[in-house]
Amino acid sequence: MSRIEAPRDKDDAAHEAGAVTAASGTLVDRLLAGLPAESVLTDPDVTASYANDMASFCPAGAPAAVVLPRTVEEVQHVMRTATALRVPVVPQGARTGLSGAANASDGCIVLSLTRMDRILEINPVDRVAVVEPGVVNATLxxxxxxxxLYYPPDPSSWEMCTIGGNIGTASGGLCCVKYGVTAEYVLGLDVVLADGRLMSTGRRTAKGVAGYDLTRLFVGSEGSLGIVVRAVLALRPKPPEQLVLAAEFASATAACDAICRIMEGGHVPSLLELMDRTTVKAVNDLAHMGLPETTEALLLAAFDTADPAADLAAVGALCEAAGATQVVPADDAAESELLLQARRLSLTALEAVKGTTMIDDVCVPRSRLGDMLEGIERVAAKYDLTIGVCAHAGDGNTHPTVCFDAQDPDESRRARESFDEIMALGLELGGTITGEHGVGVLKKEWLAREIGPVGLEMQRAVKQAFDPLDILNPGKLF
Structure with missing residues (x-):
């Protein structure tokens, strides 16, 4: 039965508005008791600019305040205040995320960590770096x-995204096929818990197995368990400059056959990326890079070994055996970097096609990558949409990108339905709904489908243990 509320008179409305103002004033006053005035933003026009990350179709609320701390003690003060007043806190980095995980909720404190941007230590002997969460990936x-030394994780947004955000989403990047993802480089963390206590996890030693691995628990938790305020990161020796090969294919199926041959042959490329015809054209339209638009799939392979030219020759032969129409190795590092820049521009270029995109992040076993790409083509035809695909092909991590006009309600509906169908396809092929972007708001329903009711119950129990009041990034993940 529907319920119709009786109209409220002006006195009732004024009383409620006054109560909200008083509550907001209490919150701001208590924040200012332990924070510099310039670190607390309350102007609605300013706070509104912190409401969203870069994801489409993800609701966001109006923050009561945005706080930009510079110290651990200031973060602790924010969390103690939030706990005392039962106010939700939404942690943020650079807001380059693609799942709505950094979106504000109504009346929350947005805790932006971008001013905590110091590199505290780089130790070549221990091969570690100690950093604050606001350090930009490329800066590190x-x-x-x-x-x-070398810090391998390199998301496409590496010039903007922060280490704290990378940790929150367990992000990947172009080099994951050889070097792995963010989780493999986080040795230890300092975390401010929901009640303001400071906890240290992990280590800075090369080995360590003392107790449960709480460090890994926080990596990928999307700010729902605590606020990362310091990270100890593993480093590697800097590798030789990589050389890149570009191989053109008449079909995505042939390109995926080449990928399987490369991996089965025991090769360890530092990068193995795929761009479909739609993506190649979009990059050319945006940056005029002269990529071959006659190809259906462009495969980029790179090696940073002692003899990259020999490795590229071997991989080039495998690409030709799989049906490559042309194989072109780069002559030098500058040409290689140009090809990588084209790949990094893919998502920006696809956004320019229609003005709005929904970027999926489905990862499947490498052996099913061809089935995934064929299925995406069917989805694009079914919904009459432009869907470009770029992929970390060596990992099976695809980024189908649905291009649509957000001002067209019917096209927006079809975009959302196609997005869901692609995620369902990924699960059918034995994959996962997210390889590196996280769950956030966008994929809550799909997380439940992937991990099942028992898995969901256990995850909620972990959340309850760390955040019993549910004030840390509520409404995200599940």
Whole structure:
């Protein structure tokens, strides 16, 4: 039965508005008791700019305040205040996420960690870096390179995204096929818990198995268990400059056959990426890079070994055996970087096709990658949509990107339905709904489908243990 509320008179409405204002004033006053005034933003026009990350179809609320702390103690003060007043807290980095995990909820404190951006230590002997969460990925990468070291995780947004955000979403990148993802490089964390206590997890030693691995628990938790305020990250020796090969294929199926041959042959490329015809054209339209638009799939393979030219020759032969119409190895590092820049521009270029995109993040076993790409083509035809695919092909991690006009209600509906159908396809093929972007708001329903009722119950129990009041990023994940 539907319920119709009686109209409220002006006195009732004024009383409720006054109560909200008083509550907001209490919150801001208590925040300011332990924070500099310039660190607490309350202007609605300003706070509204912190409401969203980069995901489509993800609702966001209006924050009561945005706080930009510079110290661990300031973060602790925010969490103690939030616990005392039962106010939700939404942690944020650079808001480059693609699942709505950083979206504000009504009346929340947005806790933006971008001002905590110091690299505290780079130790070439221990091969670790100690950083604050607001350090930009590319800034860290360049800093450790000066010491002859290498921090491998490199998301496409590496020039903007922060280490804290990378940890929150367990992000990947182009080099994962050889070097792995963020989780494999986080050795230890300092975390402010929901009640303001500071906890240290993990280690800075090369080995360590003391107790449950709480560090890994926080990696990928999307700010729902605690606030990362310091991270100890593993580093590697800086590898030689990589060389890249580009191989053109007349079908995505042939390209996926080449990928299977490369991996089965025991090759370890530092990068193995795929761009379909739609993506190649979009990149050319945006950046005029002269990529071959006659191909149905462009495969990029790279090696950073002692003799990359020999490795590229071997992989080139496998591509030709799989039906490549042309194989072109780069002559030098500059040409290689140009090809990688084309790949990094893929998602930006696809967004320019129609103005809005829904970027999926479905990872399947490598052996099923061809089935995944064929299924995406069928979905695009079924819903009469442009869907470009770029992929970390060596991992089976695809990014089907649905391009649509957000001002067209019917096209928006079809975009959402196609997105869901692609996720269902990924699960059918033995894959996962997210390889590196996280769950956030966008994929809550699909997380439940993937892990099942028992898995969901256990995950909720973990959340309850760390955040019994449900104030840390509520409404995300499940």
């Amino acid at each position: 990468s360049r800093a450790v390179n000066e010491h002859g």
